[in-house]
Amino acid sequence: MNPHRLLAALGLLAMTAAPALGQExxxxxxxxxxxxxxxxxxxxxxxxxxxxxxxxxxxxxxDNITFAAxxxxxxxxxxxxxxxxxxxxxxxTANVPEQLRGFYRLAFEDRCFLDNAYLKLTLGAxxxxxxxxxxxxxxxxxxxxxDLFNTKDLLxxxxxxxxxxxxxxxxxxxxxxxxxALYSPGEHWKDSDRMMEMKGRLGHFDITxxxxxxxxxxxxxxxxxxxxxxxxxxxxxxxxxxxxxAGELLGLGIWAEYGYNWMSGGENFYELLAGAxxxxxxxxxVMLEVYRNTQGRPDSIGVTLNDWMRYLAxxxxxxxxxxxxxxxxxxxxxxVQGGVSLISSLSDGSLALVPTLTAGxxxxxxxxxxxxxxxxxxxxxxxxxxxxGGMLRARVYF
Amino acid sequence: MTPSHPFPKSWKVLSxxxxxxxxxxxxxxxxxxxxxxxxxxxxxxxSSYARVQMKIGTSxxxxxxxxxxxxxKNRGEKNLIRYLEPRRAxxxxxxxxxxxxxxxxxxxxxxxxxxxxxxxxxxxMEGSDFSxxxxxxxxxxxxxxxxxxxxxxxxxxxxxxxxxxxxxxxSDASYSRLKMWVLQENFVPILIDYYDDKDSERLEKRLEMSxxxxxxxxxxxMTMLMRNLNDATSTEMIFLEVEHNPAxxxxxxxxxxxxx
Numbered sequence: 001m002n003p004h005r006l007l008a009a010l011g012l013l014a015m016t017a018a019p020a021l022g023q024e025x026x027x028x029x030x031x032x033x034x035x036x037x038x039x040x041x042x043x044x045x046x047x048x049x050x051x052x053x054x055x056x057x058x059x060x061x062x063d064n065i066t067f068a069a070x071x072x073x074x075x076x077x078x079x080x081x082x083x084x085x086x087x088x089x090x091x092x093t094a095n096v097p098e099q100l101r102g103f104y105r106l107a108f109e110d111r112c113f114l115d116n117a118y119l120k121l122t123l124g125a126x127x128x129x130x131x132x133x134x135x136x137x138x139x140x141x142x143x144x145x146x147d148l149f150n151t152k153d154l155l156x157x158x159x160x161x162x163x164x165x166x167x168x169x170x171x172x173x174x175x176x177x178x179x180x181a182l183y184s185p186g187e188h189w190k191d192s193d194r195m196m197e198m199k200g201r202l203g204h205f206d207i208t209x210x211x212x213x214x215x216x217x218x219x220x221x222x223x224x225x226x227x228x229x230x231x232x233x234x235x236x237x238x239x240x241x242x243x244x245x246a247g248e249l250l251g252l253g254i255w256a257e258y259g260y261n262w263m264s265g266g267e268n269f270y271e272l273l274a275g276a277x278x279x280x281x282x283x284x285x286v287m288l289e290v291y292r293n294t295q296g297r298p299d300s301i302g303v304t305l306n307d308w309m310r311y312l313a314x315x316x317x318x319x320x321x322x323x324x325x326x327x328x329x330x331x332x333x334x335x336v337q338g339g340v341s342l343i344s345s346l347s348d349g350s351l352a353l354v355p356t357l358t359a360g361x362x363x364x365x366x367x368x369x370x371x372x373x374x375x376x377x378x379x380x381x382x383x384x385x386x387x388x389g390g391m392l393r394a395r396v397y398f
Numbered sequence: 399m400t401p402s403h404p405f406p407k408s409w410k411v412l413s414x415x416x417x418x419x420x421x422x423x424x425x426x427x428x429x430x431x432x433x434x435x436x437x438x439x440x441x442x443x444x445s446s447y448a449r450v451q452m453k454i455g456t457s458x459x460x461x462x463x464x465x466x467x468x469x470x471k472n473r474g475e476k477n478l479i480r481y482l483e484p485r486r487a488x489x490x491x492x493x494x495x496x497x498x499x500x501x502x503x504x505x506x507x508x509x510x511x512x513x514x515x516x517x518x519x520x521x522x523m524e525g526s527d528f529s530x531x532x533x534x535x536x537x538x539x540x541x542x543x544x545x546x547x548x549x550x551x552x553x554x555x556x557x558x559x560x561x562x563x564x565x566x567x568x569s570d571a572s573y574s575r576l577k578m579w580v581l582q583e584n585f586v587p588i589l590i591d592y593y594d595d596k597d598s599e600r601l602e603k604r605l606e607m608s609x610x611x612x613x614x615x616x617x618x619x620m621t622m623l624m625r626n627l628n629d630a631t632s633t634e635m636i637f638l639e640v641e642h643n644p645a646x647x648x649x650x651x652x653x654x655x656x657x658x
Contacts, residue, residue, distance in 0.1 A: 029485055127654070134509040160507045172654060199653075204500055206513050246513040251570070253515025279517040281572060281595050334456045334525055334631055360525070363462050363484040397485035 039389030069117040115163040145259035145271030151314035205247030221309035237264035296321040300348040320347035350376025430547035442473035449639040476651040527633040542569040574598040
């Protein structure tokens with residue numbers, strides 16, 4: 001890891017923490033996480049180990065000012081440099097020019113970062129939050145069409161998301177209505193990100209309307225920019241208008257989320273998600289989500305290298321158009337929960353199974369394990385050549 | 399938190415005495431319906447605050463301990479629970495409105511609020527033997543069950559009303575039947591048997607309430623022990639701090655406060 005980056009992050013943490021440490025009540029907490037990931041690919045089994053330390057600070061500086069920050073450090077061992085082309089279908093990789101092949105890599109580098117480092121000022125019905133903060137719009141579990149700030153990992157959708165530098169105002173307007181306005185600065189005003197969200201209630205339903213304007217940094221993964229030492233960037237302005245709802249119908253929990261996207265330099269598209277869940281008397285929990293992304297291909301025919309790379313780089317949420325996520329969970333004992341996710345591309349018929357186990361054997365220790373088994377044909381969204389594998393994670397909270 | 403009492407302390411003691419005397423005078427003539435109304439009035443105060451230690455005894459003999467703060471308003475119509483311990487659950491919060499017909503959960507590490515449907519009430523609270531439905535309180539005894547008074551019994555040498563509560567046909571409560579023993583002297587329920595959803599003869603859980611203390615003139619069970627007879631597990635709740643009828647703002651029971 002670059003020692004300058006480590007020092008810079010520690011310095012920033014110290015600077016931001018300093019005001020809080022001067023106070024009487026500073027909460028210090030966090031976790032240590034050790035993780036193993038493995039994937040079987042091309043007759044080989046590759047392994048990646050990581051250790052993560054997260055330290056949180058939180059202090060009520062006064063009745064109406066809160067400071068919160070967390071510092072994260074991750075190191076990696078094992079196979080830290082993955083050749084992405086190894087995971088893609090031959091039909092896609094066959095046309096990649098030989099001189100570019102070395103650039104399709106996914107490198108896991110030791111890093112330290114801040115997910116949160118903010119001050120929150122509360123004045124009557126208003127909260128003003130300034131600094132790095134997590135932004136989590138949307139009601140969906142596996143996909144969030146109205147969330148342009150994060151893309152979830154389908155194998156692990158509840159894992160915490162990175163923070164964003166932003167100025168955020170939350171206002172309570174009365175009668176259950178609230179408004180959020182967010183500004184995340186870029187280099188210039190015109191390429192900065194903006195979001196407005198209005199929330200209200202109708203009967204037992206929560207209703208949200210969302211408008212977002214964001215610079216979307218697509219890349220052309222067939223062209224290399226030698227000056228930038230990266231694939232050629234094709235930034236566009238993305239404007240989203242959408243909304244979501246969550247409530248209950250006929251005893252089922254139901255939710256939906258929709259976002260229409262206007263792209264300044266490409267085709268407009270929409271994303272739509274609908275979900276339902278239920279808990280049986282015998283404690284089994286079942287959830288189903290279906291998701292449409294018209295940016296995705298209607299079938300596996302015509303999928304390009306750019307589709308795959310943009311999906312893997314979280315520039316688009318799916319390769320194919322229609323998806324399904326089915327999740328079943330049941331307590332195996334009072335300390336262990338077993339579950340299975342079934343992720344399917346309805347467009348190309350491919351399927352992935354993700355059996356999951358979570359155990360809380362000790363009060364502040366959490367163990368999570370899953371297998372990811374891809375069952376689709378070559379060239380499909382969840383093709384077996386993506387490399388089935390698994391993950392084992394132990395997390396200790398302090 | 400700072401207590402805020404609308405009446406002087408002496409008034410509370412007097413009103414408590416009046417309540418107890420009246421209760422003992424009329425006890426003999428009360429119907430099951432009247433008794434369950436008295437019980438509901440006693441446990442559903444206008445507002446309340448408690449810091450609770452929850453000890454979950456697992457089937458393997460281990461004990462897991464949680465500590466949470468709980469606020470309630472409008473006779474249990476609004477509830478907010480925020481976890482303090484263990485570290486793993488710290489900051490997690492649950493908001494229940496409309497007698498737990500609307501439930502939201504907040505997860506601090508993802509800063510995400512998720513709305514849950516009422517079926518989620520069947521889920522165990524942090525793996526304990528209490529479900530969210532058991533915690534919802536409110537008027538569930540009145541709205542979800544029809545009450546019948548059974549012959550009085552003595553429990554641990556104390557005179558008790560014995561009630562049978564049968565689930566109403568239009569109710570989605572998780573228990574087909576409850577049997578409740580209520581102290582005649584102060585209307586505190588000290589034992590509740592919960593019967594299986596499908597089989598009204600199969601005892602599923604047993605809740606024992608003890609260490610009854612007068613707090614601001616109101617008899618309050620400071621310890622509750624729920625035994626799950628199916629799983630051979632138990633959960634004990636010990637009230638570390640209790641405050642009856644504190645002044646609580648409505649703003650405490652909003653999504654904004656949930657994320658605080």
